[in-house]
Amino acid sequence: xxxxxxxxxxxxxxxxxxxACVLGMGLVGCGGRLASREMMKAPVVPPPGVLVTMYKAPLxxxxxxxxxxxxxxxxxxxxxxxxxGIWFIRIAWGDGSLDTASKQGGISNLSYADYEYLNILxxxxxxxxxxxxx
Amino acid sequence: MKKLLxxxxxxxxxxxxxxxxxxxxxxxxxILYTSYQAPLDYDQSNSSVGSKSGSAETMSILxxxxxxxxxxxxxASNGGLSTISGADYEYLNIIxxxxxxxxxxxxx
Numbered sequence: 001x002x003x004x005x006x007x008x009x010x011x012x013x014x015x016x017x018x019x020a021c022v023l024g025m026g027l028v029g030c031g032g033r034l035a036s037r038e039m040m041k042a043p044v045v046p047p048p049g050v051l052v053t054m055y056k057a058p059l060x061x062x063x064x065x066x067x068x069x070x071x072x073x074x075x076x077x078x079x080x081x082x083x084x085g086i087w088f089i090r091i092a093w094g095d096g097s098l099d100t101a102s103k104q105g106g107i108s109n110l111s112y113a114d115y116e117y118l119n120i121l122x123x124x125x126x127x128x129x130x131x132x133x134x
Numbered sequence: 135m136k137k138l139l140x141x142x143x144x145x146x147x148x149x150x151x152x153x154x155x156x157x158x159x160x161x162x163x164x165i166l167y168t169s170y171q172a173p174l175d176y177d178q179s180n181s182s183v184g185s186k187s188g189s190a191e192t193m194s195i196l197x198x199x200x201x202x203x204x205x206x207x208x209x210a211s212n213g214g215l216s217t218i219s220g221a222d223y224e225y226l227n228i229i230x231x232x233x234x235x236x237x238x239x240x241x242x
Contacts, residue, residue: 044174044223045156046192046235049200055192056205058237061158061174061221068217068241071210112218114205132207
């Protein structure tokens with residue numbers, strides 16, 4: 001039985017099943033996320049794509065503060081970070097702080113924030129933080 | 135043929151077991167089909183329920199390509215909101231082939 005598991009058709013079947021699992025996880029981009037620290041982490045992350053991901057999503061979701069959050073704001077500021085990874089050469093840089101985004105947009109009173117995420121084959125990733133306020 | 139079917143079944147199950155959405159509140163998801171709305175903003179202590187709502191969405195097809203604008207800015211703009219008092223989200227997943235995430239904001 002053990003010999004069969006290791007060398008026989010059972011081992012082959014197990015291998016195929018494992019490959020299918022990896023493929024399944026890879027297809028939805030989550031295997032990569034679980035295994036990799038280079039993937040996007042945020043309070044809200046919509047379903048990603050393996051080939052191309054390009055979406056905007058909420059960064060701030062606490063709108064109940066002080067009776068409501070102003071939706072229409074006159075000022076907008078942006079900050080961003082970049083990532084390039086090919087094999088073991090992985091470089092990430094940028095200033096994606098909300099402080100920088102606020103200063104860039106001349107915002108003194110921040111209402112809320114969104115983010116934009118771009119991922120092309122995992123080779124290039126870009127995150128932009130959009131701050132809205134007055 | 136049987137092997138192929140088994141392989142396809144395992145692949146589909148794996149697709150679902152990985153649960154790709156990340157959100158502050160995530161109800162249990164189905165394997166074949168998931169469609170629910172859940173709170174995005176769960177601190178409602180100081181806010182009233184608004185009369186207007188707006189939404190913005192992103193989608194992922196086959197887990198290969200993900201596109202869309204699910205930002206609060208766009209959702210509020212689509213609903214004509216000037217003040218946001220709360221937010222929910224909607225998630226749809228059909229066998230991992232088609233996934234849709236929608237941000238829904240409420241307010242005045």
